[in-house]
Amino acid sequence: MNIKNKFINIKQKWQENKNSFGVKTLLSLLLFSLGIVLFLWLFQILFLQVSYEHYQMKKINNIITEIKKTSSEKLDSTLQNLAYENNVCMEFETDYGAILSYNTMQNSCGLNKNIKAINNFKNQIKYNENVMQGIKLVNPLNNRKAYLYGINNAYGTIYIYSTLEDLDSTSMVLKNQLIYIMLFVLVFACSIAYFLSKKITKPIVGITKKAREMGKGNYDLVFPETGTAEIDELAKTLNNACKDMKKIEELRRDLLANVSHDLKTPLTMIKAYAEMVRDISYKDSLKREKDLNVIIEETDRLTILVNDLLELSKLEASMSEQRKLETYDLGKEIQKIMEKYDIIKETENYNFILDIPDNIMVKAEKNKINQVIYNLINNAINYTGKDKVVKVKVSEKKDTYLVEIIDSGKGIKTDDLPYIWDKYYKNDRNHTRNVVGTGIGLSIVRNILEQHKFKYGVKSKKNKGTTFYFEINKK
Secondary structure: OHHHHHHHHHHHHHHHHOOOHHHHHHHHHHHHHHHHHHHHHHHHHHOHHHHHHHHHHHHHHHHHHHHHHOOOOOHHHHHHHHHHHOOOEEEEEEOOOOEEEEOOOOOOOOOOOOOHHHHHHHHHHHOOOOOEEEEEEEEOOOOEEEEEEEEEEOOEEEEEEEEOOOOHHHHHHHHHHHHHHHHHHHHHHHHHHHHHHHHHHHHHHHHHHHHHHHHOOOOOOOOOOOOOHHHHHHHHHHHHHHHHHHHHHHHHHHHHHHHHHHHHHHHHHHHHHHHHHHHHHOOOHHHHHHHHHHHHHHHHHHHHHHHHHHHHHHHHHOOOOOOOOEEEEHHHHHHHHHHOOHHHHHHHOOEEEEEOOOOOEEEEOHHHHHHHHHHHHHHHHHHOOOOOEEEEEEEEOOOEEEEEEEEOOOOOOHHHHHHOOOOOOOOOOOOOOOOOOOOOHHHHHHHHHHHHOOOEEEEEEOOOEEEEEEEEEEO
């Protein structure tokens, strides 16, 4: 039972780890090592005989070439040198019947033995003029393979005999060596694979564990660098992702806090004044009307908040939709928008400065661009300085108009500028007016302008105000 359980555990571990980097590295190195051993076996065992025979053939061809270049006076000395230098035996049978032998005393030479096959070949060559011929034969005296070449020239016939060494014993030695080599290579490959996989997988395993923690919502993590370029790149990417996720989590918490506050305040007011109307002021028409107006105002605040959230959701969902562009006079639209702020101008002493040229013909989605201007003006009203000045300026450029909404407030910190376009972001600037801020107005602006592919941005100086701007295409 224990053996069976151990087998099952081993099988389960294999199933779990068979796709791991360490196992794949081990298998890859083992296959590579086996490939090397197979390569050595093919070339040292199977092709050894072929390679050796090719070498002997090349050696004989070189001898024949030297003989052809040798003059009659030097032929005897040349044959003797060639025979001893190349470990072959030769015979030179002259036209007068004389036989000169070179290195024929070695046991492996078959020219000085009465061998039928060799004698027949000699006769065949001797009686055919201008013939150079070779055969491969087996010497019956020692059962060894050999090459025999015959060359006819003007002085007689030259025979070259070269033994092909018995490579069986050599092959056996190499086979035995390869067994040890294979075992050594496999052990070495396993060791290298183990340490290599440990070195590489250790930081990857560490990164994986931290990534799991990050997936659970822990963003206070640092992924260390290891000195390996690819792993360091992954660590940097995850560190950046961790920072972004932490920022998003902070924004999410801010959203919940802001939206909860912005919902709770008007709901509390609505409930309180509704109860007041029910219990106290229902008989006093003036008091009742005043309380009901408060309920209506707080309901309007809720409507604005909900509409902003819905508008942002619709914009994000329709990022890839085709825009319905139209040509219209932007100047007239800005004037219409500014007229709606007359009540603020009269009751709260705001000073709106309009610096726009005549006949500003543009091409865009009118309703969406109007919403951009509304949001930017509302933002400027909320954050302008004590002078309560808000300026709307339009400048003509080559292919576009530059629209700027300028306030005179305290400005925005340089560190905060990259984040003001994020949804739910609210900085710590004080409102000039007691208004509801959802933190998504500028995010709506960004989405609309990016859908139109218009350039936009913000410039701000401490205690000198902030300018939001965008460029809109001419018609």
